[in-house]
Amino acid sequence: TQLLEQSPQFLSIQEGENLTVYCNSSSVFSSLQWYRQEPGEGPVLLVTVVTGGEVKKLKRLTFQFGDARKDSSLHITAAQPGDTGLYLCAGAGTGGSYIPTFGRGTSLIVHP
Amino acid sequence: KAGVTQTPRYLIKTRGQQVTLSCSPISGHRSVSWYQQTPGQGLQFLFEYFSETQRNKGNFPGRFSGRQFSNSRSEMNVSTLELGDSALYLCASSPRTNLAGEQYFGPGTRLTVT
Numbered sequence: 617t618q619l620l621e622q623s624p625q626f627l628s629i630q631e632g633e634n635l636t637v638y639c640n641s642s643s644v645f646s647s648l649q650w651y652r653q654e655p656g657e658g659p660v661l662l663v664t665v666v667t668g669g670e671v672k673k674l675k676r677l678t679f680q681f682g683d684a685r686k687d688s689s690l691h692i693t694a695a696q697p698g699d700t701g702l703y704l705c706a707g708a709g710t711g712g713s714y715i716p717t718f719g720r721g722t723s724l725i726v727h728p
Numbered sequence: 729k730a731g732v733t734q735t736p737r738y739l740i741k742t743r744g745q746q747v748t749l750s751c752s753p754i755s756g757h758r759s760v761s762w763y764q765q766t767p768g769q770g771l772q773f774l775f776e777y778f779s780e781t782q783r784n785k786g787n788f789p790g791r792f793s794g795r796q797f798s799n800s801r802s803e804m805n806v807s808t809l810e811l812g813d814s815a816l817y818l819c820a821s822s823p824r825t826n827l828a829g830e831q832y833f834g835p836g837t838r839l840t841v842t
């Protein structure tokens with residue numbers, strides 16, 4: 617059973633479009649991270665959210681943590697080819713464990 | 729600060745052999761975790777070491793083992809390799825106090841078992 621469900625699994629869009637990816641769980645997390653992974657490389661930490669309802673912005677990326685700390689979303693405005701990659705969410709703090717559980721990711725391709 | 733480094737980057741082994749992968753964490757990070765990433769299962773936690781002690785362990789068979797040295801560098805070993813062990817093995821380091829669960833990953837070692 618996957619603790620964190622990410623949707624959509626795949627996304628192929630044109631440059632300039634907006635998109636939102638989702639990360640959902642039935643568990644409450646103390647914190648949640650978003651990572652981006654490019655082919656052949658390790659995931660790179662983008663952001664950590666810890667407070668229910670929290671919104672963080674990183675240039676064209678907007679991250680939101682759900683009020684109940686069970687879900688999160690990542691919105692990208694005016695996507696660029698450089699945004700292409702696998703976006704992973706990871707939740708920590710369930711049952712007292714700080715070891716993060718990862719979703720399977722959303723694979724994004726942005727066509728020029 | 730230099731990032732997490734992993735060696736080797738690529739490895740091809742034959743079924744039944746064993747393999748050792750190496751990881752050097754970010755300077756000052758004492759926690760090192762290992763993950764296996766496959767297209768079918770995603771990122772799965774193998775184990776975490778802190779101050780040379782295994783502090784947490786994932787649901788993998790005993791063929792997967794690891795250790796951490798006094799300088800925080802870590803190695804993981806897989807014995808009696810199986811075809812299904814082909815994967816990207818990722819090492820991640822974390823600061824001493826890491827209640828937020830943030831991980832800083834290396835580039836990974838791509839293991840192919842034939």
